[in-house]
Amino acid sequence: xxxxxxxxxxxxxxxxxxxxxxxxxxxxxxxxxxxxxxxxxxxxxxxxxxxxxxxxxxxxxxxxxxxxxxxxxxxxxxxxxxxxxxxxxxxxxxxxxxxxxxxxxxxxxxxxxxxxxxxxxxxxxxxxxxxxxxxxxxxxxxxxxxxxxxxxxxxxxxxxxxxxxxxxxxxxxxxxxxxxxxxxxxxxxxxxxxxxxxxxxxxxxxxxxxxxxxx
Amino acid sequence: xxxxxxxxxxxxxxxxxxxxxxxxxxxxxxxxxxxxxxxxxxxxxxxxxxxxxxxxxxxxxxxxxxxxxxxxxxxxxxxxxxxxxxxxxxxxxxxxxxxxxxxxxxxxxxxxxxxxxxxxxxxxxxxxxxxxxxxxxxxxxxxxxxxxxxxxxxxxxxxxxxxxxxxxxxxxxxxxxxxxxxxxxxxxxxxxxxxxxxxxxxxxxxxxxxxxxxx
DNA sequence: ACACGTATACTCGTAGACGAGTAATCGGAA
DNA sequence: TTCCGATTACTCGTCTACGAGTATACGTGT
Numbered sequence: 001x002x003x004x005x006x007x008x009x010x011x012x013x014x015x016x017x018x019x020x021x022x023x024x025x026x027x028x029x030x031x032x033x034x035x036x037x038x039x040x041x042x043x044x045x046x047x048x049x050x051x052x053x054x055x056x057x058x059x060x061x062x063x064x065x066x067x068x069x070x071x072x073x074x075x076x077x078x079x080x081x082x083x084x085x086x087x088x089x090x091x092x093x094x095x096x097x098x099x100x101x102x103x104x105x106x107x108x109x110x111x112x113x114x115x116x117x118x119x120x121x122x123x124x125x126x127x128x129x130x131x132x133x134x135x136x137x138x139x140x141x142x143x144x145x146x147x148x149x150x151x152x153x154x155x156x157x158x159x160x161x162x163x164x165x166x167x168x169x170x171x172x173x174x175x176x177x178x179x180x181x182x183x184x185x186x187x188x189x190x191x192x193x194x195x196x197x198x199x200x201x202x203x204x205x206x207x208x209x210x211x212x213x214x215x
Numbered sequence: 216x217x218x219x220x221x222x223x224x225x226x227x228x229x230x231x232x233x234x235x236x237x238x239x240x241x242x243x244x245x246x247x248x249x250x251x252x253x254x255x256x257x258x259x260x261x262x263x264x265x266x267x268x269x270x271x272x273x274x275x276x277x278x279x280x281x282x283x284x285x286x287x288x289x290x291x292x293x294x295x296x297x298x299x300x301x302x303x304x305x306x307x308x309x310x311x312x313x314x315x316x317x318x319x320x321x322x323x324x325x326x327x328x329x330x331x332x333x334x335x336x337x338x339x340x341x342x343x344x345x346x347x348x349x350x351x352x353x354x355x356x357x358x359x360x361x362x363x364x365x366x367x368x369x370x371x372x373x374x375x376x377x378x379x380x381x382x383x384x385x386x387x388x389x390x391x392x393x394x395x396x397x398x399x400x401x402x403x404x405x406x407x408x409x410x411x412x413x414x415x416x417x418x419x420x421x422x423x424x425x426x427x428x429x430x
Numbered sequence: 431a432c433a434c435g436t437a438t439a440c441t442c443g444t445a446g447a448c449g450a451g452t453a454a455t456c457g458g459a460a
Numbered sequence: 461t462t463c464c465g466a467t468t469a470c471t472c473g474t475c476t477a478c479g480a481g482t483a484t485a486c487g488t489g490t
Binding site for chain 1: 380402
């Protein structure tokens with residue numbers, strides 16, 4: 001599914017959701033985003049911001065209203081959202097909420113090539129990650145508790161979600177580390193052997209070869 | 216932290232982890248990746264593949280060994296991994312496993328602009344997502360059970376992880392949908408009112424304005 | 431024997447992402 | 461008063477990602 005957006009960068013979504021409040025010039029959008037704490041989960045990249053705004057205008061989702069030349073120097077163009085822009089915003093949110101897309105979290109990628117490291121080292125790294133993650137979650141939970149006295153829950157849902165997911169990662173990780181530590185992880189011996197001898201047991205080597213029949 | 220990689224595309228990691236087995240030409244790498252089921256979580260993009268391989272060579276992580284001109288036509292260059300490449304692979308895996316980086320899952324983004332839709336619609340979409348997701352997980356679990364008869368667990372860890380995370384999403388989503396459905400979600404009334412009248416309650420409007428003090 | 435679909439093996443142009451750099455303003459400290 | 465560093469507000473060029481297109485070989489039904 002996942003329709004191709006005319007402007008695909010997620011920063012564009014943030015921009016749209018910001019200018020829907022009132023017309024703004026690009027730098028102000030960035031400020032508002034920052035103020036809303038969006039810069040946390042979405043580092044604002046200056047190059048992208050201006051490109052994205054320009055593209056949104058090109059596709060009729062934003063329109064330039066006025067060029068204010070106030071005190072300071074460079075003309076600042078103020079943009080407002082168009083009807084098409086409002087529609088795009090809604091449609092995009094619909095897609096994001098309604099249809100799960102395959103994601104590719106960095107840990108998944110890491111795990112998929114974990115065998116490149118010897119088991120002991122991999123285990124140690126995962127243990128480290130577990131510790132860091134736990135601490136971070138703790139801190140973030142405290143932060144949320146603090147902030148949620150002022151900000152209504154509706155504007156914190158994504159943080160809640162994030163916390164829930166990370167908590168799940170912790171649980172899963174803890175059990176994996178456990179298996180690795182007490183040796184119950186199946187195939188540990190083979191993994192170890194591979195790093196000592198440099199070879200896989202023949203039956204596995206064959207498996208790893210699959211797909212190489214071409215040529 | 217997150218050191219800048221000379222070749223940053225995650226496809227490069229997949230390539231490195233593939234050529235470490237034996238020298239290959241690009242198309243073969245893609246085949247092996249596909250055979251290993253990597254194309255599932257990582258659509259192979261042809262343009263990127265060749266660019267990435269070229270870049271890896273440029274940075275000395277891969278080296279061209281021979282140009283076979285066999286039967287068919289275009290010269291196929293076979294690449295082998297270098298020592299630097301092996302080091303980079305390990306280092307990269309270390310980083311991916313050891314240090315949690317802030318991610319930005321699409322649902323989180325969606326949730327952060329959820330207020331753009333009226334609550335009823337948002338709820339319905341989330342309900343939909345929940346259904347799709349549940350079904351997908353069910354199917355994938357069955358698939359894993361099947362495949363894991365042949366493939367050792369070590370090569371399925373990332374799928375397991377993925378399943379665990381998605382399961383957590385289901386749990387969290389279910390409880391959110393619940394709150395939205397039976398009206399216990401705090402701020403629902405205000406959210407609804409905003410979509411009926413087009414205005415936020417004044418105290419919230421003020422909150423939403425924060426950061427606009429510039430100018 | 432030949433036509434046609436399918437798999438192989440790429441190439442190239444373009445749109446986009448990004449970061450480092452720039453330049454003006456403002457508020458203090460010296 | 462002027463000098464300095466921080467903040468504001470952007471610009472520009474590079475590097476990257478990608479998808480659509482291309483062209484040949486291979487098999488196989490008629």
